[in-house]
Amino acid sequence: MNKNKNQTKMKTALITGGAGFIGSHLCEFLLGKGFKVIAMDNLVTGDIKNIEHLRSNPDFKYIHHDVSKHIVVNEELDFVLHFASPASPVDYQKIPIQTLKVGSLGTHNTLGLALAKKVKYLLASTSEVYGDPLVNPQPESYWGNVNPIGIRGCYDEAKRFAEALTMAYHRIHKLDTKIARIFNTYGPRMRKDDGRVVPNFITQALKNEPITVYGNGKQTRSFCYVSDLVEGIYKLMISEINEPVNLGNPEEHTILEFAEIIKELAKSRSKIVFKPLPLDDPHVRCPDIKKAKKELKWQPVIGLKEGLKRTINGLRRIKITPS
Numbered sequence: 001m002n003k004n005k006n007q008t009k010m011k012t013a014l015i016t017g018g019a020g021f022i023g024s025h026l027c028e029f030l031l032g033k034g035f036k037v038i039a040m041d042n043l044v045t046g047d048i049k050n051i052e053h054l055r056s057n058p059d060f061k062y063i064h065h066d067v068s069k070h071i072v073v074n075e076e077l078d079f080v081l082h083f084a085s086p087a088s089p090v091d092y093q094k095i096p097i098q099t100l101k102v103g104s105l106g107t108h109n110t111l112g113l114a115l116a117k118k119v120k121y122l123l124a125s126t127s128e129v130y131g132d133p134l135v136n137p138q139p140e141s142y143w144g145n146v147n148p149i150g151i152r153g154c155y156d157e158a159k160r161f162a163e164a165l166t167m168a169y170h171r172i173h174k175l176d177t178k179i180a181r182i183f184n185t186y187g188p189r190m191r192k193d194d195g196r197v198v199p200n201f202i203t204q205a206l207k208n209e210p211i212t213v214y215g216n217g218k219q220t221r222s223f224c225y226v227s228d229l230v231e232g233i234y235k236l237m238i239s240e241i242n243e244p245v246n247l248g249n250p251e252e253h254t255i256l257e258f259a260e261i262i263k264e265l266a267k268s269r270s271k272i273v274f275k276p277l278p279l280d281d282p283h284v285r286c287p288d289i290k291k292a293k294k295e296l297k298w299q300p301v302i303g304l305k306e307g308l309k310r311t312i313n314g315l316r317r318i319k320i321t322p323s
């Protein structure tokens, strides 16, 4: 075999959920690293606009497909990255059955594809596997506190099943699998109507409308800027690690603090108002990232205010008319 030719062969990654928020940033990142990228999506929560700018790139291909159904990819692949899933509580509570299907059948189909192609596999899992955690921050060794029949169960249990299936493929079929436990991520291209706290607060602040804090606002979250997250995904994908790894930013704030920070950064006149706390809303969430730091030499570098400024500018561009 011609060694030089082999060395220069471009790697190809299939990204399910490639038109979604994180998926589209990952497509862009891997193209930048010299990969060929195939994005697969059924656009239930993703948006073709997120990848419109990539479609003229000859190394990029989009396939419209629901990964809960059998997947056919004719191209040679090197990586399968399974990011397809609704991820906002408002979205997945509207379509709980599709959410369970993409986490179970979609994970089965993508694992089967990776096995058939004999390639590496990465599952986009979530901090939601920890549920309403009784340990804070959450290390990977924590098993979680999930209500299987609650309104978040469709997402949490689908992802827990997805992790179990991924580990079974690793143990039984010796598939080289990776599991990223992704904590709250934010940045440009979040849908302004996806119901999550960052787009909600920014949209409200830019319109000078009331900022809706749920509960007393003392619950905490830790937000990671999307470019940091994608860098962590890449490091995990090319690593030798098969056990789950937390990826997130350990800077923890109360939701009330978030509201105040966003109000200040958006120079908003909004009032802060309190609304009922949704059922099973986790009281705390913060990643323990010792493992990612040690084994991947990864940690987030974008501070919250810098990341929020970029996100506010991104959302400003999609026409929010001040009232």
Ligand code: UDP
Pocket: 088, 089, 090, 184, 195, 196, 197, 198, 200, 201, 212, 213, 214, 215, 219, 221, 255, 277, 278, 281, 282
């Ligand atoms: N939240 C809020 N106001 C909103 C939207 C969300 O106070 O308009 C709270 C929500 O109750 C939760 C936190 O913000 O405590 C993060 O919610 P999000 O839906 O972004 O994601 P989660 O981390 O709960 O999956």
